[in-house]
Amino acid sequence: MPSAVETFVLRSSPTSPFVRKVRMAIDVLGLADRVTLVPTDTADETLRGQNPLGKYPCLVREDGTAVYDSSVILEFLQWVAATDRLLPNAGPQRIAMLTQARLADGIIDAGALIIYEERYHDAERRSSEWLEHQRGKIRRALAVFEAAPPDPNKTDAVTIGLACALGFLDRRQPVAWRPSSHGLASWLAAFAGHEPAFERTRPPAS
Ligand SMILES: N[C@@H](CCC(=O)N[C@@H](CS)C(=O)NCC(=O)O)C(=O)O
Known part of the structure; x- marks a missing residue:
């Protein structure tokens, strides 16, 4: 029941x-x-x-x-929650935001594939071509967000996704993103200052 x-x-x-x-x-x-x-x-x-x-x-x-x-x-x-706070329920803005959110997810997907390749293959069996293929996805996605970041003072499906993707890159380091993405590094700091849920969901250190 x-x-x-x-x-x-x-x-x-x-x-x-x-x-x-x-x-x-x-x-x-x-x-x-x-x-x-x-x-x-x-x-x-x-x-x-x-x-x-x-x-x-x-x-x-x-x-x-x-x-x-x-x-x-x-x-x-x-x-x-009977809201559209994270994503509009319809319209072109919804499609644009879903696309951006998927781009952020794709950073995690590519990073995970890099980590799995390194975890499941010994150094000599790893494909450097495959690793570079995945790194390219991350670099290009980061460049798009660096050029046009979402508003860090808003919490929605895109900013949540991007913050979690950058937090994942920081934690697992499939690529070193900060040296080439200064704008996004500042963006993440601003978003973390705006949205306390980001710190509250920080993964444990181990
Ligand atoms: N697209 C999925 C991805 C979920 C995902 O890949 N989760 C990982 C953990 S972060 C997992 O369960 N991996 C296990 C596996 O791929 O077998 C989502 O957005 O939820």
Whole structure:
């Protein structure tokens, strides 16, 4: 029997940048008391039953329905919160913001592929071509945001995504982004000053 005010489980990990996006959205939308974070492993069979891709974040509703991936969860959460604070519900601005948000996600995707290549292949089996291919994606995406950054005094799907992507680059260092992206480094500092949810969701040091 669903409760009057629905609650949710977020299958997650405290170090995942995609989970951080969702945790920031939960914080910003004031939904923290309705979402329980449950740590999970990508090899967990329950997670694989909920999301066959075995990826987190995965939000589970009271009736067992799973909502993924992070961008869909953000949309779902803002529907739950009855707002369009993170993303307009329709129109060209929505499409522009979804595209920018995906660009930010793509930085994390490419960074993760670099990290996996380095983790799963010994130095002699690593493809430098593949690594450079991924680094190029990150560099080009950073250049786009450097040339036209979003307003750091706004919290929405784009700024949340970009901040989590830059936080991920800082933490895992798939590329050294700061030397060539001074504007974005300042942008991140300004956004962190504006939006406390960024610090509140900082992953543990380990
Ligand atoms: N596009 C997905 C990406 C989620 C994702 O890749 N999550 C990582 C953790 S940060 C994961 O679960 N990786 C495990 C795997 O790829 O098997 C989203 O936005 O949620």
